[in-house]
Amino acid sequence: MNRFYSNKEDNPALDTISVWLYIVLVFIGLISIYSATSEVNQTFEFSFSSLAGRQLIWIGGAIIIIFTIAFANVAIIDYFAYGFYGFAILLNIAVLFLGKEVSGAKSWFGFGGFGIQPSEFAKVATALAIAKYLGTYGVRFKGTRNVAITLALFLVPMLLILIQNDTGSALVFLSFFLVLYREGLSGWILLSAVWLMLIAIARIVMEATGVSHLWTMGILLFMASLIIYFGKKNKQLIIATLFVTVVSAVFSVAVGFAYTKILKGYQRDRIELVLNLKQDTRNMGYNLEQSRIAIGAGQFLGRGYLKGTQTKMGFVPEQHTDFIFCTIGEEWGFVGALVFFGLYFGLLFRLINLAERQSTAFGRVLGYGVVCILFFHVAINIGMTIGIVPVIGIPLPFISFGGSSLWAFTLLLFLFLKVDEKRR
Numbered sequence: 001m002n003r004f005y006s007n008k009e010d011n012p013a014l015d016t017i018s019v020w021l022y023i024v025l026v027f028i029g030l031i032s033i034y035s036a037t038s039e040v041n042q043t044f045e046f047s048f049s050s051l052a053g054r055q056l057i058w059i060g061g062a063i064i065i066i067f068t069i070a071f072a073n074v075a076i077i078d079y080f081a082y083g084f085y086g087f088a089i090l091l092n093i094a095v096l097f098l099g100k101e102v103s104g105a106k107s108w109f110g111f112g113g114f115g116i117q118p119s120e121f122a123k124v125a126t127a128l129a130i131a132k133y134l135g136t137y138g139v140r141f142k143g144t145r146n147v148a149i150t151l152a153l154f155l156v157p158m159l160l161i162l163i164q165n166d167t168g169s170a171l172v173f174l175s176f177f178l179v180l181y182r183e184g185l186s187g188w189i190l191l192s193a194v195w196l197m198l199i200a201i202a203r204i205v206m207e208a209t210g211v212s213h214l215w216t217m218g219i220l221l222f223m224a225s226l227i228i229y230f231g232k233k234n235k236q237l238i239i240a241t242l243f244v245t246v247v248s249a250v251f252s253v254a255v256g257f258a259y260t261k262i263l264k265g266y267q268r269d270r271i272e273l274v275l276n277l278k279q280d281t282r283n284m285g286y287n288l289e290q291s292r293i294a295i296g297a298g299q300f301l302g303r304g305y306l307k308g309t310q311t312k313m314g315f316v317p318e319q320h321t322d323f324i325f326c327t328i329g330e331e332w333g334f335v336g337a338l339v340f341f342g343l344y345f346g347l348l349f350r351l352i353n354l355a356e357r358q359s360t361a362f363g364r365v366l367g368y369g370v371v372c373i374l375f376f377h378v379a380i381n382i383g384m385t386i387g388i389v390p391v392i393g394i395p396l397p398f399i400s401f402g403g404s405s406l407w408a409f410t411l412l413l414f415l416f417l418k419v420d421e422k423r424r
Contacts, residue, residue: 127369135362295329302333
């Protein structure tokens with residue numbers, strides 16, 4: 001047992017700043033869930049059968065997770081990294097056959113009135129597995145074999161979650177590219193990703209507005225011709241230009257096919273709403289429109305806790321989960337939202353600082369994995385509520401209602417803090 005638990009003389013000393021920021025964020029989440037699910041002029045009433053009460057139960061489970069990690073031997077994290085990853089993969093395969101469908105995604109195991117979403121824990125397992133592999137003696141993010149294995153570690157669970165039709169959770173795994181950039185991934189790859197994103201947006205706009213895709217091909221050929229003409233003495237530039245042009249053209253065709261033949265109607269609607277290609281305040285755009293109204297209603301200082309009319313009257317569906325930020329924006333206003341952002345980004349900057357101070361590659365990669373996953377969730381979730389990214393349904397860490405997300409984010413954060421404790 002000694003190999004799995006710390007000695008009695010050891011006093012867990014997890015990073016105090018990170019722990020307190022976590023506590024404050026979880027508390028904000030609890031009171032926001034209570035506000036989002038209470039009635040107009042309701043006096044304070046608390047019941048464990050309510051959503052806020054159920055969230056408190058999940059918080060109790062999170063506390064057990066924290067103390068288990070705090071008093072465990074740090075060696076267990078490294079020792080079981082691959083095992084946890086394998087178990088998470090098996091769960092995400094099993095849910096395809098044994099899970100229940102929620103909001104069009106077959107990604108939940110149901111247990112009575114509760115549900116567990118294995119895709120949330122797959123993020124934790126993947127961060128551990130990548131950290132374990134890149135932290136192995138003699139392994140660096142170089143060479144075809146090492147790069148291929150590292151990419152496979154997060155592309156495999158991403159593919160499984162896509163099959164579950166949980167696009168939002170699957171896209172989170174792309175955040176690991178930022179981790180790999182810290183470990184030596186070429187900046188050209190990130191630049192290429194931005195270029196392909198622009199190609200995708202252009203093709204979607206053309207498909208949605210009925211403009212011929214030949215315009216895309218024509219623009220690509222025109223740009224390539226200019227580069228080749230002015231750089232005709234540089235053979236490497238010409239070869240690279242031709243390669244990029246061909247890849248861009250093929251990618252544009254693939255995006256067009258996926259958009260028209262693979263994506264479902266509601267998914268196309270969400271994308272077109274964000275790109276302002278469609279106005280719809282009654283059906284697909286209702287959530288987004290009401291979300292903007294709620295946040296705007298908060299103005300500078302907010303309407304006050306439990307006083308948000310948009311929140312109380314239930315204008316924003318699912319406000320206790322994906323759209324929980326609306327409650328904060330309406331009740332606490334610009335100032336409250338600014339403080340809220342300060343807490344979140346204070347935690348992220350603190351974790352970056354801790355990651356850079358790690359004495360091992362395992363600790364550094366795990367730290368950046370935590371930062372990138374949290375940042376991706378925060379950026380996309382809040383972006384959804386204000387209409388700058390499509391509504392893809394991912395929770396706001398530590399704030400949104402739900403046990404799977406709270407437990408997974410708690411596990412992710414405190415596993416890294418335990419590794420950091422060993423460093424100190």
